[in-house]
Structure formats: C-alpha cells, structure tokens
Amino acid sequence: MARLLLIDDDLGRVAALKRELASDQRQVITMRFDGRAMERIKGHRPDAIVMADGPAAHAGADVFDGVRQWDATLPVILVGEADVGTDATIQAIKRGAMDYMTWPVDSEMLGRQLDAAVAQSRLSADPADLPVSPDTVAVAATQMIGRSPAMQQVCKQIGRIAQEQVSVLIVGESGTGKEVVARAIHQHSARADRPFLAINCAALPEPLLESELFGHEQGAFTGAQARRIGKFQQSDGGTLLLDELGDMSPLIQAKFLRILQDGCFERVGGNETFRSDVRVIAATNSDLQAKIQTGEFRSDLFYRLNGFTVSLPPLRQRIEDLPLLVEHFISQANRQLNKEVLQVSQAAMQILRNHCWPGNVRELQSAITFAVVHAVAEIITPDCLPPSCQNVPRDPDGNSPPDQLNAIIDHVRRRLAAGDCDFYRDLIRQVDRIAVEETLCHVGGNQVQASRRLGLSRNTLRAKLDQARPTCGD
Secondary structure, X not given: OEEEXXXXXXXXXXXXXXXXXXXXXXXXEEEOOOOOHHXXXXXXXXXXXXXXXXXXXXXXXXXXXXXXXXXXXXXXEEXXXXXXXXXXXXXXXXXXXXXXXXXXXXXXXXXXXXXXXXXXXXXXOOOXXXXXXXXXXXXXXXXXXXXXXXXXXXXXXXXXXXXXXXXXXXXXXXXXXXXXXXXXXXXXXXXXXXXXXXXXXXOOOHHHHHHHHHOEOOOOOOOOOOOEOOHHHHOOOOEEEEEOHHHOOHHHHHHHHHHHHHOEEEOEOOOOEXXXXXXXXXXXXXXXXXXXXXXXXXXXXXXXXXXXXXXXXXXXXXXXXXXXXXXXXXXHHHHHHOOOOOEEOHHHHHHHHHOOOOOHHHHHHHHHHHHHHHOOOOEEOHXXXXXXXXXXXXXXXXXXXXXXXXXXXXXXXXXXXXXXXXXXXXHHHHHHXXXXXXXXXXXXXXXXXXXXXXXXXHHHHHHHHHHHOXXXXX
C-alpha cells in the first residue's frame, strides 16, 4: 500500500481531499506545518507528498527545502491558490517539485499523479543502471500570461529543459509566443548572462541568411566590403533562436546540422574554421515531418532538433486565459498610448471569446491596441473592436456553427423564388468564402495547411483569398 502525506494548515480542505484520495491502495496521512514537520515526515517515510504552497502556507517553503535536502528523490506535488500566476508554477518546478496544481484540486487527476509519483519513488529506491536525470527546473517568465491547464503544461516543459544544455524545438501556430518561450528558457539557464539573439529564417533570402548566421569575409560577394561576424559567433556562450526554421534552404540546413553536431562553421567566402558554443532553440509553425516527406527538410536535422519539443497551444484552445491576456494588453496599451482604459464591456468580451483568433495572441494584442485607441471613455465597447473580430461565433476549436449550410440553402431558395437567373457565380463565391474562411480558422491561418486540407494549390487558394476576403483570414 502506498503511503501518501498531505500537508496543509487548512485542516478542512485537507480532510476533504483525504476522503477523496484514500483507497485500498492508498494510505493517506494528514499533518500541519509546524516546528516538528520534518521530524514527522521522516517518521512516516511517505512514498509521496502533497504540500500546500503560497502565502497561506508560510512554513511550506522551509519544509519543502527540508524534504529536498533529506531525500531529493521523494516526489512532492505542490498545490497553490487558484489565483497564482505562471511564475509560481515554473518556480515550483525549478525548486524540484514533481508537479504543481491549484485549489480546488481535481482529485482524479491528483490521484493519477500520485500513483505515478509512487511508482517513481519506488523505482528511485533501487540502484539504477543509468544516471538519474537532475531534478527539473523552471523559469520565471513574466510575459507568459495564463493559468489554463495548457499553459501550465508549457511552463512545466520549460522548467524541465531550462538548464539542460540541449537544443530545443518550439512548435506552434503563428502568434502563439514562441519567442517569449525561447527567451524564458534562456533567462533561466546557465547562459542567462550571455547573449540571446533571434533571427527569422523566412525573412531573408538564402545568401543573406547564410551571411547573417555564419558571417562573411571581405569580398565574399558583391557588396561585401568588410568582414562580418555572424549570429553564431555573436552569440558564443549564449542562445540563438532560429525562428521559422522550416523555411531554411537545403544548403543552410546542411551547414546548420554541422554546427549542431560539432560546433564548427566557416564564414561565407572563407576557409578558416571557427568553433562556437551556442545553445540553439529552433521554432516553427510548419509541419516539419510533412516537409521531410516532400524533401524540403532534412530528416537528420529534424531528429537532431527533436530531442526536446515544447508545443504551444493556439489561443482558441486556451480561451479561459483570454481575460488575463486582455487585462495585460490593455495595461500595456495604456502605457504606450497614454490612455486610461480600465475595463471591457460584457458584450465586447463575448465578441472576443467568440472570435476564432487565427493570429493567436499576436492578433489579440493588435485587437486590444486597436480597441484602446478607439475607446472614448474608460471602457472598451463592441464598436471599439476591429472589424476582423466582428465575425460569426465559433466553438473553441474554431469551427463554424452548423446552420451556415442552411443559410446557403435559404439563399438559393430566395433567389429562385425571386425569379433570379445566372446567380451561380455569386453562390460559388459565397461558398468559397465560407470554405476558405472556416478552413483557415481551423488551421490557425496557415495557408500551406489550408491548401492541403481544401485540395487546392497555393496559387488557387491565394486567388480565392483575394476574391473572398474572409474575416478571419491569414
């Protein structure tokens, strides 16, 4: 039977949790934070601990540190108050917690976590054939806004990789905050006092991108009037973010793979080999595995980068974070624009909730800045929002309501009843608009994926975009 220890000064709360967790396979013991806490913990020798965290648990930090010093392999799950931010989660992982949850606790989820913790605890008691990984660490990321389960998971992923000297691949739709995550990883790594540089691989043609990354010698090409130090050399000892990695040419992919393998490179137009100690973080909104199938991306480079992947959820999949994000961006816009907008009306907030957000957090930031500019008082009302947000309501996955097809049927019947002729082209334009709009919303505005789902070429899709001009397009 597993022995679990619940530690909290709120006896009513911990008693209720004990009733939900206790079973034939679990012995649950409760206790408070006091001067004898560590003595009692050592006496019970639990398989796992659930411990309150936050301002209400004043002595919790000392007890947690005491547990870590006594037995660093003992799994501890911290539980904080409901209003804690992402910083509390990632700091808990940084301190060595196995997991971090908030009140009120989902007892079924906690039970599963405890079962996994017990299994880990018992495995840790046996000699290992391989070295045990260090305790996970986390990072403080003040710009990471959200308390949703999806964002909590992102924080834990960041925490586990921050101090590991390995490359990281960040995947997510455009506008989900990939650079914010990359900066968080850097800021709380051992390289935090060294440079952090970022470059968008899709924004530069191949010759210029090669020069930006690796540098060039004087006279290497027309216009190269002086030697240039590339980003890999500039960020020596630090971190380099390569955004939109999927748009790299095969030539640069090959040179990039080499520097990942042995840290060596040559400048464009030069023969001297340089070595650089750089932690590479790659980010993409592309389906790299699909690009591998089409020969656009090297499989060996993908597997080299894919050792640790952080997946960012689109905004529509964490819509519960919307109020926090809106509050943050209003505050930001107030400072930038010298405004004093204080709130959002219920009607305006409902419009924001209904929007599919193909541009994700970046689009939301732009929408809130637009609204603050147009607000005439201290409140954002629906008329302050940009036209792109005034679209048809959608469910959290960005799908259209089922009655849109009925609207097309009604439209055809009205045209027929009116005796109209030659309305086929107009009808097809409307169907195109709906199909393009809903597909783009579903794939987060990614035209490559949209053309694949619709069975259209990129050129055909662009032509239809020009004709349809969907309200939530790319």
